[in-house]
Amino acid sequence: MQAPAHLGNSAASRDIAYHLHPYTNAKAHESVGPLVISGGKGVTVTDDTGKSYIEGVAGLWCTSLGFDEPRLVDAAIAQMRKLPFYHAFAHKSHEPAIDLAEKLVALAPVPMSKAFFACSGSEANDTAIKLVWYYNNALGRPEKKKIIARTKAYHGVTVAAASLTGLPNCHRDFDLPIARVLHTDCPHYYRFGQDGETEEQFATRLADNLEALILREGPETVAAFFAEPVMGAGGVIPPPATYFEKVQAVLAKYDVLLVADEVICGYGRTGNMWGSQTYGMRPDILTSAKALTSAYLPLSAVLVSDAIYKACVAESEKIGVFGHGFTYGGHPVSCAVALETLKIYEERDIVARVRDLSPRMQGTLRRYLDHPLVGEVRGVGLIAGVELVADKATKQPFDPKLNVAGKLVAFAHQHGAILRPIGDTVGFSPPLVINEGELDELLARFGKALDDTADWLV
Ligand code: PLP
Numbered sequence: 001m002q003a004p005a006h007l008g009n010s011a012a013s014r015d016i017a018y019h020l021h022p023y024t025n026a027k028a029h030e031s032v033g034p035l036v037i038s039g040g041k042g043v044t045v046t047d048d049t050g051k052s053y054i055e056g057v058a059g060l061w062c063t064s065l066g067f068d069e070p071r072l073v074d075a076a077i078a079q080m081r082k083l084p085f086y087h088a089f090a091h092k093s094h095e096p097a098i099d100l101a102e103k104l105v106a107l108a109p110v111p112m113s114k115a116f117f118a119c120s121g122s123e124a125n126d127t128a129i130k131l132v133w134y135y136n137n138a139l140g141r142p143e144k145k146k147i148i149a150r151t152k153a154y155h156g157v158t159v160a161a162a163s164l165t166g167l168p169n170c171h172r173d174f175d176l177p178i179a180r181v182l183h184t185d186c187p188h189y190y191r192f193g194q195d196g197e198t199e200e201q202f203a204t205r206l207a208d209n210l211e212a213l214i215l216r217e218g219p220e221t222v223a224a225f226f227a228e229p230v231m232g233a234g235g236v237i238p239p240p241a242t243y244f245e246k247v248q249a250v251l252a253k254y255d256v257l258l259v260a261d262e263v264i265c266g267y268g269r270t271g272n273m274w275g276s277q278t279y280g281m282r283p284d285i286l287t288s289a290k291a292l293t294s295a296y297l298p299l300s301a302v303l304v305s306d307a308i309y310k311a312c313v314a315e316s317e318k319i320g321v322f323g324h325g326f327t328y329g330g331h332p333v334s335c336a337v338a339l340e341t342l343k344i345y346e347e348r349d350i351v352a353r354v355r356d357l358s359p360r361m362q363g364t365l366r367r368y369l370d371h372p373l374v375g376e377v378r379g380v381g382l383i384a385g386v387e388l389v390a391d392k393a394t395k396q397p398f399d400p401k402l403n404v405a406g407k408l409v410a411f412a413h414q415h416g417a418i419l420r421p422i423g424d425t426v427g428f429s430p431p432l433v434i435n436e437g438e439l440d441e442l443l444a445r446f447g448k449a450l451d452d453t454a455d456w457l458v
Pocket of ligand 1: 125154155156157228232262263289
């Protein structure tokens with residue numbers, strides 16, 4: 001594809017010519033081109049024209065410590081100099097992975113036995129799926145393999161993780177989902193709660209539907225339930241009150257494992273170290289990534305209960321080597337950066353910081369509920385979603401062709417704020433180190449973009 005002539009031989013032009021983008025409309029990109037980000041400082045990034053933006057989503061919900069934390073750079077350089085690569089295959093190990101595994105097991109929201117390392121959230125979730133299958137084979141239950149996720153869930157894009165993801169674009173024409181993956185209700189009360197139904201009644205109905213699904217499929221065939229504590233890429237959807245309590249009662253009844261996908265929620269985002277703590281989840285497996293290294297380097301971690309670990313031992317006794325692992329999983333430089341990241345979270349009491357800032361962000365956003373375009377404001381800690389509606393009384397959504405949230409986010413760019421459109425919802429997930437003034441400025445820029453959107457619609 002030739003880039004539009006006016007772009008010349010710019011970075012944007014070469015991007016159009018050579019770069020296939022993730023999660024981008026390939027056709028539109030040929031004319032729209034990229035926003036080329038060339039620098040970062042604090043909670044701000046700068047494009048190649050010198051314009052700066054407050055990063056309201058921390059990149060992809062991940063750069064918790066902002067864009068220029070020197071201690072993470074120093075940790076990476078020191079580890080690069082000492083041992084730039086080693087692996088953990090075939091009984092090898094290295095200190096950064098050992099230290100990090102020990103640290104994560106100590107930090108876990110429920111007793112966990114071991115940490116396994118991969119490079120991305122998708123790989124962590126694929127690993128969890130394989131472990132669930134391995135576990136049931138070890139227990140002599142070869143039929144117990146089906147996995148339940150939720151409509152609008154996001155668990156990544158590798159073949160199995162994308163199958164769990166409950167978003168149409170991740171399946172359509174990729175020939176997904178794979179077999180043995182089921183989806184149950186999205187727990188979005190505003191959208192799917194029925195007239196007169198309380199949040200608790202909605203949660204009961206969803207737990208009943210989950211139970212009905214398990215019974216329909218046969219409990220002896222259902223192995224695990226995957227859930228993000230707060231659904232992120234599906235639209236920032238916190239669970240309704242009592243949801244996980246009721247869901248976990250169903251899972252326990254039918255011996256179905258719970259996998260908590262903490263890829264966004266982990267490491268403070270919801271006002272506790274783990275989203276599982278915020279919502280009383282007691283997972284058998286926990287996956288995390290993103291803020292584990294403040295996204296400075298790729299790394300993900302899978303924490304497993306003792307029962308899952310024992311199944312791995314039993315399988316090794318039966319068939320030998322645990323045949324799973326990634327070349328770069330637990331890369332020493334990534335692990336060194338993760339250790340420094342966790343140290344900074346502790347030193348700066350990042351969880352307390354999120355709790356301090358949360359009412360400011362959630363409260364200010366809720367004031368926009370008076371705005372004619374805003375149907376719902378939802379969120380917890382430092383993650384939030386503002387859902388735009390065509391009619392507040394009926395909750396009528398906009399015609400998707402209008403791409404209203406996309407338009408708002410484009411206006412926000414003009415005002416120097418990066419936000420994320422998800423359907424008709426605008427997502428917020430700023431770096432956890434954002435200060436009060438920066439947060440106020442981010443929210444003010446959002447307010448301007450909201451008004452611009454209202455003007456554009458008339
Ligand atoms: N799980 C959740 C909850 C996520 O939000 C994401 C990514 O946004 C993933 C998994 C996939 O992570 P990755 O993009 O690192 O593969």
